[in-house]
Amino acid sequence: TAKIYYDNDADLSVLKGKTIAILGYGSQGHAQAQNLRDSGCTVIIGQRPGSPNYDLAKSHGFEPMSAEEATKKADIINMLLPDEAQADVYKSCVQPNLKTGNVLMCSHGFNIHFNQVVPPEGVDTLLVAPKGPGHLVRSEYEKGGGVPGLIALGDTASDETRQIGLAYAKGIGATRGGVIETTFAEETETDLFGEQVVLCGGLSELIKAGFETLVEAGYQEEMAYFECMHEVKLIVDLFYEGGLNYMRYSVSNTAEFGDYSTGPRIITPETKAEMKKVLNEIQDGTFARNWILENKAGAARFKAIRRRERTHQVEEVGKRLRRLMSWIDAKEV
Numbered sequence: 001t002a003k004i005y006y007d008n009d010a011d012l013s014v015l016k017g018k019t020i021a022i023l024g025y026g027s028q029g030h031a032q033a034q035n036l037r038d039s040g041c042t043v044i045i046g047q048r049p050g051s052p053n054y055d056l057a058k059s060h061g062f063e064p065m066s067a068e069e070a071t072k073k074a075d076i077i078n079m080l081l082p083d084e085a086q087a088d089v090y091k092s093c094v095q096p097n098l099k100t101g102n103v104l105m106c107s108h109g110f111n112i113h114f115n116q117v118v119p120p121e122g123v124d125t126l127l128v129a130p131k132g133p134g135h136l137v138r139s140e141y142e143k144g145g146g147v148p149g150l151i152a153l154g155d156t157a158s159d160e161t162r163q164i165g166l167a168y169a170k171g172i173g174a175t176r177g178g179v180i181e182t183t184f185a186e187e188t189e190t191d192l193f194g195e196q197v198v199l200c201g202g203l204s205e206l207i208k209a210g211f212e213t214l215v216e217a218g219y220q221e222e223m224a225y226f227e228c229m230h231e232v233k234l235i236v237d238l239f240y241e242g243g244l245n246y247m248r249y250s251v252s253n254t255a256e257f258g259d260y261s262t263g264p265r266i267i268t269p270e271t272k273a274e275m276k277k278v279l280n281e282i283q284d285g286t287f288a289r290n291w292i293l294e295n296k297a298g299a300a301r302f303k304a305i306r307r308r309e310r311t312h313q314v315e316e317v318g319k320r321l322r323r324l325m326s327w328i329d330a331k332e333v
């Protein structure tokens with residue numbers, strides 16, 4: 001069983017007299033910075049000017065500065081930048097300004113695990129990752145709760161760095177929900193696997209394939225949308241509250257029988273074999289190399305696929321239907 005830390009395992013006074021630099025004021029940056037400040041920590045922001053995030057940091061009462069400046073002034077530096085930008089910002093702004101005894105942090109291990117960011121001797125690495133989007137990290141904290149998180153220590157990290165990590169996790173509210181001890185490898189590999197196979201990749205393709213099958217068979221696109229996209233949330237909410245058992249208790253016996261008889265025809269042994277291949281490619285660095293090279297090529301393929309996916313029929317019909325559902329806080333991006 002995993003080691004899980006709660007509020008009582010962490011001591012915020014470890015961060016007294018230490019300055020924390022949050023590089024990037026995006027989803028995670030704005031949330032972690034404000035939570036830490038509200039927990040009594042000294043926080044400075046490294047955020048480039050000319051972006052809405054710069055103005056946001058100012059409007060929250062911070063005085064954002066360059067990443068170089070923030071690194072120079074800080075004891076603890078957390079790179080809350082997009083994973084694909086971290087290596088460049090690290091090499092040009094962070095590394096030249098690191099001092100012995102600094103702690104270099106992140107909320108996802110991709111760059112450190114795959115050696116895109118290699119800190120000098122005397123600088124420990126530390127991961128504290130909330131298991132939820134930044135805006136929830138902030139809103140849960142404000143309500144007195146917290147999004148659960150993960151903690152991982154780099155190979156050379158000292159016990160003091162562990163205490164810093166636990167205090168940081170407490171400062172952002174994560175120990176209220178529970179913080180699981182993991183490693184850079186485990187966090188990075190399971191995060192990539194989950195988003196590719198189940199959460200983002202698997203689920204999106206499942207929904208699109210189901211929707212297309214109904215529409216191609218001549219059913220109305222609105223019916224296909226409700227059945228294959230909208231209702232996913234209702235089912236997932238049941239999983240979230242009570243697992244598969246609760247979903248199966250709640251749906252009709254007919255739906256439950258169809259679940260058992262048809263589910264294994266959709267997710268087949270071949271699907272699982274492919275999952276194992278995907279996991280291997282994550283573990284052996286193949287996926288990391290592809291993503292790094294993609295970015296070096298200006299993300300040409302990534303942007304082309306993104307453009308095509310944006311106009312899928314399920315998106316067009318969904319946009320129209322969500323506008324009519326007044327209880328949904330419909331988002332258009």
Ligand code: NDP
Pocket residue numbers: 023024025026027028029047048051052053054079080081082083085089106107108129130131132133134
């Ligand atoms: P965002 O995209 O929301 O924010 C990125 C921030 O970095 C912005 O302030 C942006 O500033 C700045 N930035 C982007 N590119 C550059 C660049 N080239 N040079 C300097 N600054 C740059 O990122 P996230 O908060 O989503 O992700 C941050 C980290 O947190 C990642 O490691 C991610 O994996 C991890 N994480 C994210 C979660 C999430 O829910 N989003 C959950 C758990 C972990 P500007 O406005 O100027 O572009």
Ligand code: MG
Pocket residue numbers: 108191192195
């Ligand atoms: Mg991820």
Ligand code: MG
Pocket residue numbers: none
């Ligand atoms: Mg039904």
